[in-house]
Amino acid sequence: MSIQVQSITKTYGSQKALDKVSFSIQQGEIVGFLGPNGAGKSTMMKILTGYIPSDAGSAKVAGYNIQFHPLEVKRRVGYLPESNPLYPDMYVKEFLRFVGRLHGISGRTLSNRVAEMIEITGLGLEQHKRAGTLSKGYKQRLGLAAALIHDPEVVVLDEPTSGFDPNQLVEIRNLIRSLAGKKTVLLSSHILQEVQAVCQRVLILDKGQLVEDSPIDALASGTSGAFVWLAEFEEELTQKQLIAIPGIKRVQPLDKKRWHLLSETDKGMAMTISRWAIEHGITLNGIQKESRSLEEVFREKTNN
Secondary structure (H helix, E strand, O other): OOOEEEEEEEEEEEEEEEEEEHHHOOOOEEEEEEEOOOOOHHHHHHHOOOOOOOOEEEEOOOEEEOOOHHHHHHOEEEEEEOOOOOOOOOOOHHHHHHHHHOOOOHHHHHHHHHHHHHHHOOOOOHOOOOOHHOOHHHHHHHHHHHHHHOOOOEEEEEOOOOOOHHHHHHHHHHHHHHHOOOOOOEEOOOOOHHHHHOOEEEEEEEOOOEEEEEHHHHHHHOOOHHHHHHEEHHHHHHHHOOOOOOEEEEEEEOOOOEEEEEOOOOOOOOHHHHHHHHHHOOEEEEEEEEEHHHHHHHHHOOOO
């Protein structure tokens, strides 16, 4: 495992930011880390990168226990925090050389790495500018270049595409996708479409607890624990009527005749819904299983 988290707990005063959170990430996976504001995402990322300690539990990154080998972890992790700390008076190339030297890179190797990072993050036209004069999007590119310059095994990105225009988003998406299989990436973003486009798997935190851990494909197909059925009836129905269907745990109206019905299983559900309609003298015009968007899953898991 590239990242192993076991029962991590963190409390700030009376607020429990993380409550016995456990998960693991394989080498080469790109994993989305989602949750509402205050769910504990940034706290977990700071713990995994050695910036703050946990109160309880344990975590290993790249095979090293964070508590006992924090420097070994930091050598193997590239971190772009949400705040993206830059030295505004440093020029782009100067800053990247500075960060590279902090990681022990020197000479021709450092020059080559700086040039490579400028190329892959699209900083070529901005490389002779001071960091403080860059737009927000280019500041994010510079922060990403700094996170990757020492060729880390694990990359932790907290809101990496903040400030990007649509064209820049495509470029950075492609860059992050290119890391699949080579590096482990844990990516937090409020842009759910971004996570769905880039990540192979998603973790969702809510109120400090892990409420979902599934492959993206499983979420869309409903195999992560909830299946969505689009049912169209001849009659106008109510939520109270439909929630009584055996196996249905939640209903969402599209209009008074078209509904999304959520079930925990898909085995025989179409027949169950059809039989329920017949038994109650209701005309079912059609029923089909639908894929869910990541946004729908997110709202279902965190709207409590």
